[in-house]
Amino acid sequence: MANLFTSSPLLSNLLVDKMFSCMEVAVADDAADQQYSAAAAADVGWPYWSPVNGWNPAVWVEEDNRDVKGGFLWLSDEYALDGGSPETLECWSSAVSETTFSSAAATPADQEYLMKCPEALTGEKNKGVRLIHLLLAAAEAITTDKQNSHELSRVILARLKELIPTPAAAGSSTERLAGHFIGALHRLIDSSSDGNRFVRRTAELTSASQLLQDMSPYVNFGHFTANQAILEAVGGQRRVHIVDWNIMEGGQWAPLMQAFVSMKDSPPPSHLKITAVTAGCKSEAAEVKETGQRLAGFAASIGLAFSFAQCRVDRDGYFRPAALKVLRGEAVVFNCALHAPHNNHHNADSVRSFLAGATAVGARLVTVVEEEAGRRTSIEGGFLGRFMEELQRYSAIWEALEAGFPKQGRAREMVESMVLGPRIAGAVEMAYRRREEDEREAETRDGWGEWMAVAGFGRMGLSFFNQWQAKLLLGLFNDGYNVEEDAPNKLVLRWKSRRLVSASVWSTPKMGA
Numbered sequence: 001m002a003n004l005f006t007s008s009p010l011l012s013n014l015l016v017d018k019m020f021s022c023m024e025v026a027v028a029d030d031a032a033d034q035q036y037s038a039a040a041a042a043d044v045g046w047p048y049w050s051p052v053n054g055w056n057p058a059v060w061v062e063e064d065n066r067d068v069k070g071g072f073l074w075l076s077d078e079y080a081l082d083g084g085s086p087e088t089l090e091c092w093s094s095a096v097s098e099t100t101f102s103s104a105a106a107t108p109a110d111q112e113y114l115m116k117c118p119e120a121l122t123g124e125k126n127k128g129v130r131l132i133h134l135l136l137a138a139a140e141a142i143t144t145d146k147q148n149s150h151e152l153s154r155v156i157l158a159r160l161k162e163l164i165p166t167p168a169a170a171g172s173s174t175e176r177l178a179g180h181f182i183g184a185l186h187r188l189i190d191s192s193s194d195g196n197r198f199v200r201r202t203a204e205l206t207s208a209s210q211l212l213q214d215m216s217p218y219v220n221f222g223h224f225t226a227n228q229a230i231l232e233a234v235g236g237q238r239r240v241h242i243v244d245w246n247i248m249e250g251g252q253w254a255p256l257m258q259a260f261v262s263m264k265d266s267p268p269p270s271h272l273k274i275t276a277v278t279a280g281c282k283s284e285a286a287e288v289k290e291t292g293q294r295l296a297g298f299a300a301s302i303g304l305a306f307s308f309a310q311c312r313v314d315r316d317g318y319f320r321p322a323a324l325k326v327l328r329g330e331a332v333v334f335n336c337a338l339h340a341p342h343n344n345h346h347n348a349d350s351v352r353s354f355l356a357g358a359t360a361v362g363a364r365l366v367t368v369v370e371e372e373a374g375r376r377t378s379i380e381g382g383f384l385g386r387f388m389e390e391l392q393r394y395s396a397i398w399e400a401l402e403a404g405f406p407k408q409g410r411a412r413e414m415v416e417s418m419v420l421g422p423r424i425a426g427a428v429e430m431a432y433r434r435r436e437e438d439e440r441e442a443e444t445r446d447g448w449g450e451w452m453a454v455a456g457f458g459r460m461g462l463s464f465f466n467q468w469q470a471k472l473l474l475g476l477f478n479d480g481y482n483v484e485e486d487a488p489n490k491l492v493l494r495w496k497s498r499r500l501v502s503a504s505v506w507s508t509p510k511m512g513a
Contacts, residue, residue, distance in 0.1 A: 010224050010231075010259050010469065127163065131178050132391070134160050138185050139387040142432070150189050157182055157189075177398045180421045181391060184428035208418035209249050211411050215401055217477050218500060221493040222337065222369035223252040224473055225503035228466040230333050231259055233365040236266035237331040240273070243311070243324065243363070245336040245354050247276040250291040252335075254298050261302050271305045273330070277319060277354065280312035317350040321360040334358040338370040338448075339423065355452065359508045366457065366506040368448055371427070372492060372499035386431035394424055396498035404478045449490065449504055456509030459489035467491065 134156055141153035160182050165171040171179065213219045234240045242253070253274060260268040274295065276288045292308035299306035311324050326332060336354060358366045372393070397420065405412055453459070467483070470491050474481040484492040490504035 010227055010255050128174060131160065131163060131175075134163075135178060135181055135185075135391065136384065136388065138182075140384050142185065142188055143383045153185065153189055157185060173398055173402045174395075176416060177394060180394075180416070180424045181428065183421070184425040187425055188429065188432050204414065205418050206249050208414040209251060212415045212419050213251070215405050215411075215415065216397075217473055217481060217493060218397065218400075219251070220473060221470065221491075222501055222503040223255065225462070225466060225470055225491055226335060226337075226367035226369055226505070227252065227256045227259065228469055229367055229460070229462065229505040230256065230335075230365060231263070232463060232466070233460075234269070234331040234333060235263060238270045239327065239330045240269040240271075241326060241330040241332045242272070242274045243277065243332065243334050243358075243361075244274060245277050245334070245351075246339065247274075247288060247291055248337075248339070250295050252337075253295055257295075257299055257304050257306070258302060261304055268304060271307070272299070273307045273309065275309045275311050275324060277311050277313060279317070285310060285312075313350065313353075317347065317353075319350070319354040319357045321357040324357070324361060326361055332358075332361055332363045334363045334366045336366065336368045336448075338368070339426075351448070352451070355448070355457075356455070359456075363508050365460070366452075366508060367503065368452075368506065369501065369503045370447055372447070372502050383432055383434075386434065387428060390424070390427045390431060393498060393500065394420070394427075396495045397500065400478075400480055400495045403480055447502065449487070452506055458507040458509070459487060460505045460507050461488040462491065462505060 138153045138156040138160070141149050141156060143149075144152075160178070164175055164179055164182070209219070230242070244253075257272065260272065274292070276292065278284050278288050288310055292310075296306055296308055309325065311319075313319050314323075334354070334357070336351070338351065355366065401412065401415070467485065470483050470493075474483065474493075480495050482494050482496075484494055484499070486492045486502065487504070489506065490502055492502040493500045
């Protein structure tokens with residue numbers, strides 16, 4: 001087994017990291033008895049990762065808008081960044097029961113009975129069923145055209161909160177999950193913003209994201225499948241340029257960098273460039289710049305020549321290939337990860353423009369990672385159907401976490417409140433916004449594969465090694481996870497029978513074809 005792991009640079013690096021993950025989770029749990037701060041979070045975060053996936057601090061010298069350190073070039077954009085205090089990440093109170101979620105929606109008669117009969121809300125045995133029925137009733141009320149429908153939803157949500165323990169950490173796993181969905185529905189009703197919110201990536205969020213990778217293959221599954229395809233497509237190339245649609249904390253790229261320098265059959269690229277596509281707002285630009293600095297520091301620590309840049313979409317949210325700086329001789333890869341809440345500010349047309357841009361610049365490879373849901377069945381049920389699909393999908397994620405890490409410690413609390421909670425809010429918001437989508441949106445409801453095939457993208461078959469690596473990755477976690485080969489170019493991560501996330505690999509259409 002050791003030989004199998006060492007034959008994969010990506011997996012061998014992860015195996016080393018897993019040796020430290022239990023200690024990191026324990027450290028995070030022990031911190032529950034102490035006052036938690038951003039400084040404490042940093043002890044579990046990127047600065048203390050092993051060289052496999054760690055970030056070394058870098059000192060930057062500003063010179064003509066170009067930062068240079070030891071031959072490593074930082075390409076930055078000019079943004080008028082304000083000096084205000086960082087935005088804080090919202091956390092929601094939670095609650096529900098250990099009862100398994102039912103896929104059946106409450107009938108109008110059930111909902112009326114639950115609202116009119118207080119005695120129906122007593123007894124622990126049926127608490128989970130009552131909570132789910134009330135959640136579905138609240139979701140249905142939001143989309144009703146009747147007068148005061150939002151007020152009805154508020155009344156139902158208030159009743160739900162009465163069933164949830166305080167503080168949130170005192171609730172059961174299912175209760176905490178339901179609490180996040182209650183918070184997501186509250187945001188739909190009470191938010192006065194246009195939905196284009198971007199969550200600031202604090203030190204705590206970075207630490208929580210790493211803890212999730214230690215607890216579950218949910219994140220690394222897509223990263224590793226995409227990275228292995230990239231290694232196989234551009235291995236041996238002198239200059240590699242990756243254009244990333246949704247860089248988030250940049251956690252996908254440190255393992256790829258390490259894999260580049262660890263490959264035995266070909267030298268690493270003489271230069272690696274990553275361009276992050278951003279919406280152009282000040283807060284996002286500052287956070288993406290910090291991500292680039294961490295990546296540059298890590299690249300310097302392993303001796304890989306590296307540069308980082310940002311490319312902004314236009315005012316309408318469209319990606320313009322002309323805004324991307326591509327040098328002659330670069331092997332270009334487009335990476336498109338679609339996760340809520342970071343993807344909320346990009347509609348389907350915006351994503352299409354990015355994928356079409358891959359053709360315009362002649363990308364060698366396009367990797368797509370997206371969250372899976374029962375799209376066809378949820379379409380027929382409108383927002384309520386989509387809401388129920390998200391409820392079932394995150395119930396599976398919660399169940400998987402509970403199977404591997406049942407202790408309700410600080411680590412689980414961080415992952416749930418800082419990573420999964422915002423993703424739930426983003427998924428519910430996206431489901432709500434899609435209630436008005438036109439027929440052009442319908443062609444992407446089953447994922448982007450169908451649209452890409454019609455647009456002329458070719459399915460690039462995943463290598464046996466890539467498929468084997470995905471299965472081996474799941475061996476590091478509990479037995480409930482499995483891999484489904486949905487197509488020759490697509491793998492799907494499942495928890496039992498529930499599809500969670502998929503990764504697919506494509507070639508661009510030939511120009512003029």
